[in-house]
Amino acid sequence: MGQRREVDLATFFEDKSDIFKIPRVYKNRDALSGNFIPDELPHREEELRKIAQYLSYAIAGNTPPNLLILGSTGTGKTVTVKKVIKELKNYAGGMVETLYTVVGRTQQQTLIFLGQQMGVRLPARRGFDENWRKFKNSIDGDKKVIVVLDEIDKILPSCDLLYYLTRQQNICLVGISNKIGVMEMIKDKRVISSFNPIKIVFKRYNSSQLADILRYRASMAFCNGVLDDGVINYVASLAAKSGGDARYALDLLAFSGDIAISEGRSKITVDIVRKAMNEVEIEYIRKSISDLTDPQKILLAIVVASNENLSPSAVYNICKKVMLSYCGRDLTSWRLSEYMSELDLLGFVRIIKKGRGKGKGFSWYVQLDMSRDVILDIIREELNKMDIDFEHVVKLVKLAKGG
Numbered sequence: 016m017g018q019r020r021e022v023d024l025a026t027f028f029e030d031k032s033d034i035f036k037i038p039r040v041y042k043n044r045d046a047l048s049g050n051f052i053p054d055e056l057p058h059r060e061e062e063l064r065k066i067a068q069y070l071s072y073a074i075a076g077n078t079p080p081n082l083l084i085l086g087s088t089g090t091g092k093t094v095t096v097k098k099v100i101k102e103l104k105n106y107a108g109g110m111v112e113t114l115y116t117v118v119g120r121t122q123q124q125t126l127i128f129l130g131q132q133m134g135v136r137l138p139a140r141r142g143f144d145e146n147w148r149k150f151k152n153s154i155d156g157d158k159k160v161i162v163v164l165d166e167i168d169k170i171l172p173s174c175d176l177l178y179y180l181t182r183q184q185n186i187c188l189v190g191i192s193n194k195i196g197v198m199e200m201i202k203d204k205r206v207i208s209s210f211n212p213i214k215i216v217f218k219r220y221n222s223s224q225l226a227d228i229l230r231y232r233a234s235m236a237f238c239n240g241v242l243d244d245g246v247i248n249y250v251a252s253l254a255a256k257s258g259g260d261a262r263y264a265l266d267l268l269a270f271s272g273d274i275a276i277s278e279g280r281s282k283i284t285v286d287i288v289r290k291a292m293n294e295v296e297i298e299y300i301r302k303s304i305s306d307l308t309d310p311q312k313i314l315l316a317i318v319v320a321s322n323e324n325l326s327p328s329a330v331y332n333i334c335k336k337v338m339l340s341y342c343g344r345d346l347t348s349w350r351l352s353e354y355m356s357e358l359d360l361l362g363f364v365r366i367i368k369k370g371r372g373k374g375k376g377f378s379w380y381v382q383l384d385m386s387r388d389v390i391l392d393i394i395r396e397e398l399n400k401m402d403i404d405f406e407h408v409v410k411l412v413k414l415a416k417g418g
């Protein structure tokens with residue numbers, strides 16, 4: 016569908032008016048998107064076969080073993096599992112129920128997503144246990160059910176949903192995570208003893224594997240002759256250096272195509288890719304900030320506003336004030352320091368030790384660990400969505416510094 020429309024639009028503009036002459040760059044831009052499930056997955060045949068083999072137990076009427084798919088971002092975990100599920104559905108028809116969801120902020124939200132796929136409405140205001148019973152009753156006891164929880168680490172460490180799912184005889188749980196140590200994050204003893212999955216690890220792609228993947232996806236996405244020689248290899252080597260992330264590589268190609276169009280060019284050159292890198296970077300930062308929790312966004316805003324001169328405890332105090340007026344919720348400093356350590360891990364901030372002068376010991380400060388220029392507009396926007404005025408945060412920071 017997407018393909019048809021895009022081509023028609025270009026033809027429409029070309030026919031109607033000269034000022035809308037759009038260079039024919041894309042055949043089907045969707046073929047580069049993250050939701051697209053391609054027919055082939057080069058360099059993932061082995062992983063695909065393994066997962067399919069385990070899940071196919073369901074076709075024979077057995078509950079497949081629980082699986083945990085691990086590997087860093089962009090190694091093809093999601094697309095590979097989705098592909099197996101799609102084939103399984105085609106093959107098994109109604110014999111096997113398959114549910115896929117990226118986990119929500121809470122286990123309740125996650126359960127609601129799963130319920131939606133079963134066609135049951137689970138009201139958020141109901142208790143979790145009550146919703147679970149309703150969900151469980153909606154499942155045909157004779158059917159095998161495969162439940163895929165993508166980014167499963169987000170609802171750990173303590174989680175009734177995992178416990179209930181793994182206790183259910185006819186449910187196979189497939190967890191996906193880019194945190195290799197995800198099992199160590201589970202603190203709930205009941206889950207530890209009931210969830211003992213088979214682990215399948217996805218290795219990072221190297222440059223030549225990425226080039227194969229890109230060539231394949233690009234052949235579906237771009238018109239013939241659009242990609243200059245060397246573009247695929249260039250993008251592949253950039254992506255290999257930044258961790259073997261196929262998503263980054265595909266995004267880079269898509270942004271390059273968009274830039275070519277906006278500059279009225281019908282060829283994508285290495286120069287255009289260089290320009291696209293900047294935009295992709297900003298897009299990634301935007302996405303990773305919007306994935307943060309609300310208190311984390313506020314913490315980050317305070318660090319951005321403070322210009323690196325506040326101690327962690329001063330930052331927490333301001334955050335408590337903002338949280339109180341934003342949602343009436345009080346958070347402990349301990350909790351906030353956990354959020355802050357995560358911001359540190361994600362590379363947004365660094366907590367550093369600075370000397371107070373000779374013989375006067377040290378103090379701790381929170382420093383922004385990325386370009387302030389890049390992050391400022393994004394964080395302002397995010398706060399706006401929460402109805403918090405960034406200028407208000409700036410004022411609180413000034414007050415704290417003055418005091």
Ligand SMILES: Nc1ncnc2c1ncn2[C@@H]1O[C@H](COP(=O)(O)OP(=O)(O)O)[C@@H](O)[C@H]1O
Nearest residue numbers: 048049056057088089090091092093094261262
């Ligand atoms: N072997 C492959 N062949 C084709 N496309 C791939 C392959 N591996 C990953 N991709 C694509 O790269 C992007 C990122 O993959 P994804 O499965 O979302 O990674 P992960 O879930 O591991 O973060 C998606 O667009 C996906 O379709």
Ligand SMILES: [Mg+2]
Nearest residue numbers: 092093094165
């Ligand atoms: Mg994924």
